[in-house]
Amino acid sequence: MVEKLDYTQQNTWSFTSGQQQSPIALSVASSQVVEAPDLFEWQVPYYGEMLSDQGNNMQLTGKGFAKLDRRHYRFVQLHFHAPAEHTIEGQQPVMEWHFVHENALGQKAVVAVTAIIGQANPQLDQLLAAFVPNTALPVPEDVLLTTLLPTKGLIYRYIGSLTTPPLSEGVEWFVAAEPLTVSAQQLAQYRELFPQDNNRALQALNQRAIMGYDLNGK
Numbered sequence: 561m562v563e564k565l566d567y568t569q570q571n572t573w574s575f576t577s578g579q580q581q582s583p584i585a586l587s588v589a590s591s592q593v594v595e596a597p598d599l600f601e602w603q604v605p606y607y608g609e610m611l612s613d614q615g616n617n618m619q620l621t622g623k624g625f626a627k628l629d630r631r632h633y634r635f636v637q638l639h640f641h642a643p644a645e646h647t648i649e650g651q652q653p654v655m656e657w658h659f660v661h662e663n664a665l666g667q668k669a670v671v672a673v674t675a676i677i678g679q680a681n682p683q684l685d686q687l688l689a690a691f692v693p694n695t696a697l698p699v700p701e702d703v704l705l706t707t708l709l710p711t712k713g714l715i716y717r718y719i720g721s722l723t724t725p726p727l728s729e730g731v732e733w734f735v736a737a738e739p740l741t742v743s744a745q746q747l748a749q750y751r752e753l754f755p756q757d758n759n760r761a762l763q764a765l766n767q768r769a770i771m772g773y774d775l776n777g778k
């Protein structure tokens with residue numbers, strides 16, 4: 561069995577520092593918005609390869625390379641939160657997808673994309689079809705993830721933490737304002753597998769600055 565993190569007891573999760581935690585509430589009004597059409601460079605296609613049950617969500621490890629703000633990162637894994645962890649303009653989308661990256665120094669950067677109800681998402685269909693509870697298995701066909709990555713709209717960027725223990729700080733967050741969509745049926749299917757909410761409560765901003773990078777630029 562996979563050990564399940566208890567989100568009803570998250571106030572008992574321990575952390576070593578506590579001034580730069582995630583998630584947070586995001587809005588244009590609280591951000592400094594600049595044009596940055598070259599913020600992201602999706603260099604080598606992202607593929608998901610191995611799908612595993614993490615107890616509260618599923619995780620897809622894979623490969624891919626990008627430049628995030630001109631620095632090289634390797635895509636490590638994608639996992640899911642339902643409902644979303646960050647709020648955007650006071651709204652909490654039904655899901656948030658975390659693309660976890662690491663650079664050569666071991667520094668972490670997460671590209672987060674939320675999802676609202678709308679058109680079905682083909683990649684989520686592939687994952688729901690491949691998922692087997694309590695296991696870690698290669699997906700039958702590699703799942704192309706590049707098309708899920710943000711290429712337009714506003715990207716919020718701030719320095720935060722992991723949202724699960726050990727809640728380590730120094731994580732760079734890039735959160736897309738523009739959501740993906742999943743169908744109501746996909747969400748229902750996902751929530752049947754993972755009925756417990758796995759969103760950490762909003763954390764205090766404290767002295768941090770939030771940047772808003774406009775990918776549309778110019």
Ligand SMILES: [Zn+2]
Nearest residue numbers: 639641658723
């Ligand atoms: Zn996450």
